[in-house]
Amino acid sequence: MSTPEIIVIGAGVSGLSCAIELARAGRRVQVWTAVAPEQTTSSKAAAFWYPYRVDPIERVGPWAAVGYERFARIAGNLTLGPTAGVIMREAIEVFPEPVPDPPWSRYVDMYRHAIPEELPPGYGHGVVFEAPVIEMPRYLPWLVTELDRYGVEIVIRRVDSLSPALDLTGVVVNTTGLGARELVGDARVYPVRGQTVRHRRGALDRVLIDEHSAHGITYVIPRGDDVVLGGVAQEHEESLAEDPAQTVAIVERCTRIEPRLASTQRLGVSVGLRPCRDEVRLDQEVRDGQLIVHNYGHGGSGVTLSWGCAEDVQQRVSAWLKRE
Ligand SMILES: Cc1cc2nc3c(=O)[nH]c(=O)nc-3n(C[C@H](O)[C@H](O)[C@H](O)COP(=O)(O)OP(=O)(O)OC[C@H]3O[C@@H](n4cnc5c(N)ncnc54)[C@H](O)[C@@H]3O)c2cc1C
Numbered sequence: 609m610s611t612p613e614i615i616v617i618g619a620g621v622s623g624l625s626c627a628i629e630l631a632r633a634g635r636r637v638q639v640w641t642a643v644a645p646e647q648t649t650s651s652k653a654a655a656f657w658y659p660y661r662v663d664p665i666e667r668v669g670p671w672a673a674v675g676y677e678r679f680a681r682i683a684g685n686l687t688l689g690p691t692a693g694v695i696m697r698e699a700i701e702v703f704p705e706p707v708p709d710p711p712w713s714r715y716v717d718m719y720r721h722a723i724p725e726e727l728p729p730g731y732g733h734g735v736v737f738e739a740p741v742i743e744m745p746r747y748l749p750w751l752v753t754e755l756d757r758y759g760v761e762i763v764i765r766r767v768d769s770l771s772p773a774l775d776l777t778g779v780v781v782n783t784t785g786l787g788a789r790e791l792v793g794d795a796r797v798y799p800v801r802g803q804t805v806r807h808r809r810g811a812l813d814r815v816l817i818d819e820h821s822a823h824g825i826t827y828v829i830p831r832g833d834d835v836v837l838g839g840v841a842q843e844h845e846e847s848l849a850e851d852p853a854q855t856v857a858i859v860e861r862c863t864r865i866e867p868r869l870a871s872t873q874r875l876g877v878s879v880g881l882r883p884c885r886d887e888v889r890l891d892q893e894v895r896d897g898q899l900i901v902h903n904y905g906h907g908g909s910g911v912t913l914s915w916g917c918a919e920d921v922q923q924r925v926s927a928w929l930k931r932e
Pocket residue numbers: 617618619620621622623640641642643644645648649650651652653654655656657658765766767768783784785786787788791801802803804879880881882883903904905906907908909910911912913
């Protein structure tokens with residue numbers, strides 16, 4: 609490949625989506641990453657379209673809306689959907705008592721209030737809607753295949769600063785997630801540990817969420833062949849080891865709201881660190897006449913926001929390159 613115009617640092621869902629947006633806009637892109645896509649935090653995401661643990665709401669809403677529309681389009685394509693691991697599923701979010709409709713309700717299809725018969729015991733309110741489920745072990749390889757089609761190379765290379773990339777090109781996109789703490793010294797980025805359990809899907813086909821359970825967020829996300837059960841949200845905890853007590857607690861909580869889980873077989877446990885920040889950093893800086901676009905700190909919503917943020921990054925880079 610000829611010299612890249614843009615180097616994207618990071619090959620999680622943020623970096624790969626940005627690289628695709630930029631390549632589709634006709635740019636010569638290269639991706640640098642410390643680890644392969646299947647070893648990133650992104651590979652551990654549950655991953656349901658749902659704005660969770662992320663701010664600021666006025667920017668997150670429009671980014672999430674772009675994501676919803678893009679994922680729905682992928683899922684709606686009969687060939688692409690199964691290849692990319694994206695499907696639309698009905699979801700129910702349950703609450704002990706009535707709450708106002710969430711700000712994202714206007715972005716989703718088929719939004720309505722649940723009827724009492726749909727609610728698990730002990731819940732007084734629920735909202736039903738349709739949203740994308742993204743199976744990351746299929747989706748990340750599909751993004752890599754897309755990049756390959758555009759001739760975008762993914763180079764395994766850890767960097768200690770942005771300088772090696774800036775030495776080679778005039779535009780660098782920083783999508784390093786939690787790595788931004790060290791790479792650009794951003795002390796506002798911190799880990800929020802998550803643990804999930806995978807079971808066989810059986811007949812389950814509806815997403816269930818209880819974000820406000822006294823025992824922690826509880827979710828059941830049926831994918832293609834399996835179902836992901838969660839969850840855990842431990843701020844500033846960095847251990848990637850399974851906590852067996854948490855595994856038991858997750859399965860118990862999920863089985864309480866979805867009793868059919870009791871007869872499904874366990875397949876595995878996964879742990880990942882959400883790259884949280886008080887707000888997503890998506891901004892740009894000019895250093896010695898070169899452009900750096902930062903896009904990290906997506907917390908528990910990096911998949912949900914990936915396309916919206918990638919579109920934003922692409923527009924910034926294109927505007928910059930056009931001015932030359
Ligand atoms: C258990 C769990 C469940 C989740 N569920 C959902 C969900 O349902 N929906 C949702 O939208 N989100 C969910 N998330 C959140 C989502 O996983 C993250 O927000 C998202 O993966 C962040 O993606 P990213 O590409 O920004 O970062 P990452 O995936 O962490 O990628 C960062 C990249 O930067 C690279 N990098 C870092 N430092 C350097 C360096 N110095 N040099 C070179 N490369 C570097 C890494 O190697 C990697 O390639 C969940 C997360 C967890 C842990």
